[in-house]
Amino acid sequence: MLAGSTPAVQPARALLYLHGFNSSSASPKARLVKAACGALARHEERRLACLTPDLSHRPDLALQQAEAALEVLGCEDTLLVGSSMGGFLATLLAERYGLRAVLINPAVQPARFVGDYLGQTLVNDASGECFTIDNSYFDQLTALQWERIVHPTRYLLLLGSDDETLDCRDALRAYAGSRTLIHPGGDHGFDVLHEYLPALFAHGGWRVPTSFSVS
Template sequence: MLAEPTPAVQPVRALLYLHGFNSSSASPKARLVKAACEALARHHERPFACLTPDLSHRPDLALAQAESALEVLGRENTLVVGSSMGGFLATLLAERHGLRAVLINPAVRPARFVADYLGQTLVNEASGERFTIDNSYFDQLTSQQWDRIVQPSRYLLLLGSNDETLDCRDAVRAYAGSRTLIHPGGDHGFEVLQDYLPVLFAHGGWQVPTPFSIA
């Protein structure tokens, strides 16, 4: 069941979507969010900027790229949306700049997963880039790790109860006090995101019809 969204007071003027680790702007969720932003602008007949940048697999570069994209959109009036590792990065931006954020199955402490991939060579399906996980990933993620959420009300969590990659209970504990919607049976890919677009945009202060069509 979807909870009735509670609109924020002031609508944001832009949205920044941050994809997960070793993903891209061509991912299904990134393309869906981009299309939804365009539909929202048409529906309200008002400009609504949206960026879904391709982020590096290296944590330090990914954060720098996210910061650059946020600067383009404007730090004061942007809703940050992040999935998985993108949720971790979105949290860093939200905490630094006092932004509202929607987190989809966010990685809470990603440094602890580095050991599982250490020495492995991975390939980005979108770009074809090959890279090997080394200890620098652990060092960078450890240096980026936040301690606690200062203002939980800035966050909306969208979690899948059956996430096969991340335990949703970690996010519930880490973001205690944040508005949290858990989709029964939802997996890490959160393929039901389209059903949650109204509440996602409502967190940014926008009223959208329910159901929300992006056609």
């Protein structure tokens, strides 16, 4: 499903990938995006800087870390790519700095889900860190919550129609007017991201052949 049109933009000079809650830079999507940036740079014979930072499970600290990584890349001409909670953070940065963003099954109002996990102790598989969900997560997410999207054409949404964690209709409503691709039967993990790499990079202003692949 496709809605809206791709804005005419100059190619991004860098890409910042923001992973989801309690994930890491070792996640399949993060590794795929980083490898794809390298492959694209070789294809185009020019450098495309890419960062996939490890983000804290604490929302306020995660945003600070994401913003610090953005400052390293440059707050202009950087394409933001965010998955789930990373999509929420990418939206905050896109609105703050006027950047383009590709959002993969983005969390729209993540504070709503804190109650489902309140009191639970979680473990990050990559770092081994343990942490417990408390009310401060709700307070932080509520404080960070954006009200509306000012420039929807800055966004490309990649949504799974059968996302078992987030209802894709929430994103469709919140980002109305944004270019949207819905993968039929796609789940929250969106393990078909490789099929959408041409669209992802095209949103950043790169001309990528539909046969583009990461070797």
